[in-house]
Amino acid sequence: MAPLRKQIEMLVEQFNASPEVKAAAKQSAERLAVRIMEALGPTKAAIASVAQVFIGQGRRLAEVSSCISKVHPAMDRLRDLVVEVYPAPAGEVRVLVDGRERPSRSYSDGLYRKLRIPLFASDGNAHVELRNARLTCRGYDAKRVEPLGPSEFRARADESNFELFKVLEEVKLSGNSAGAGADLSAMLRKYSISKLPLTERLLKEAGLLQQVSAEYARLYAHEVGNGRGRSPRKLAEEALIDACEEFVPAYLVSSLQQKYHLKQSGLRSLVVMSELAAWQG
Numbered sequence: 001m002a003p004l005r006k007q008i009e010m011l012v013e014q015f016n017a018s019p020e021v022k023a024a025a026k027q028s029a030e031r032l033a034v035r036i037m038e039a040l041g042p043t044k045a046a047i048a049s050v051a052q053v054f055i056g057q058g059r060r061l062a063e064v065s066s067c068i069s070k071v072h073p074a075m076d077r078l079r080d081l082v083v084e085v086y087p088a089p090a091g092e093v094r095v096l097v098d099g100r101e102r103p104s105r106s107y108s109d110g111l112y113r114k115l116r117i118p119l120f121a122s123d124g125n126a127h128v129e130l131r132n133a134r135l136t137c138r139g140y141d142a143k144r145v146e147p148l149g150p151s152e153f154r155a156r157a158d159e160s161n162f163e164l165f166k167v168l169e170e171v172k173l174s175g176n177s178a179g180a181g182a183d184l185s186a187m188l189r190k191y192s193i194s195k196l197p198l199t200e201r202l203l204k205e206a207g208l209l210q211q212v213s214a215e216y217a218r219l220y221a222h223e224v225g226n227g228r229g230r231s232p233r234k235l236a237e238e239a240l241i242d243a244c245e246e247f248v249p250a251y252l253v254s255s256l257q258q259k260y261h262l263k264q265s266g267l268r269s270l271v272v273m274s275e276l277a278a279w280q281g
Helices: 002-012 019-040 042-056 061-069 163-174 184-190 197-206 209-225 232-247 250-259 273-278
Strands: 081-087 094-097 105-109 112-117 125-131 133-135 145-149 152-156
Touching: 002 019, 002 042, 019 042, 019 163, 019 209, 042 061, 042 163, 042 209, 061 163, 094 112, 125 133, 184 209, 184 232, 197 209, 197 250, 197 273, 209 232
Parallel strands: none
Antiparallel strands: 081 112, 081 133, 094 125, 105 112, 125 152, 145 152
16 A cells, blocks of 8 residues: 555645645545556556546646646657658757657658657647758648757647546546446536535635535545445535535534524535535436
């Protein structure tokens, strides 16, 4: 467990979140990772579990991928950039990306050579310089390459990245994901706290929205895997109420109840029960 726990801690620390949210995320991710570690190994299990936790909190896949790539740069990888070049009569063809040498593969293509250059989302609009080679007239994808000179160009790295998506798909195929292959992130979006406006407002005012959201995601992932025939919506309701009761002290519930003139019978912790009807299906 030690390597897995260390991986999870490093990944969670890359996200912009409060210490409380990070602590809850580490616990949630560890529980998820244990289920899939045998099938995927500790590294991919850590990546997938941390990604699921933060996606469950409403973070965009692109943001999650970018944070994870700070520890595992390969998760930021795009399609290789392939360009056709005239090689110099002597000297090894080299590639520099923003001034740093980038390992690339080179192979013969008749009179020319083709370079296969690894590209990453973090490269942005990187400046690429060729040493001992120059671009051919039409030997590149104009959507990805902006020529700046015979041996220089700007590489556009603004396309979608699918490496994290592939890892999450591996989790589904392993059959060990939370909910036995169910799309947990889709269910958390369907049963999102953001669809309960007064509940969300009360949690924000209490300063506990992030903590409750993280615990809700963890509890829901656990409950979906052990649903015992209950509907996904019912599981979501129970998980949210349990998460609120875990973090929200009774005196705070009473204070906000009086401030907003809410009936005690209509509240469970800070969950406004009538709002749960907004969760359809």
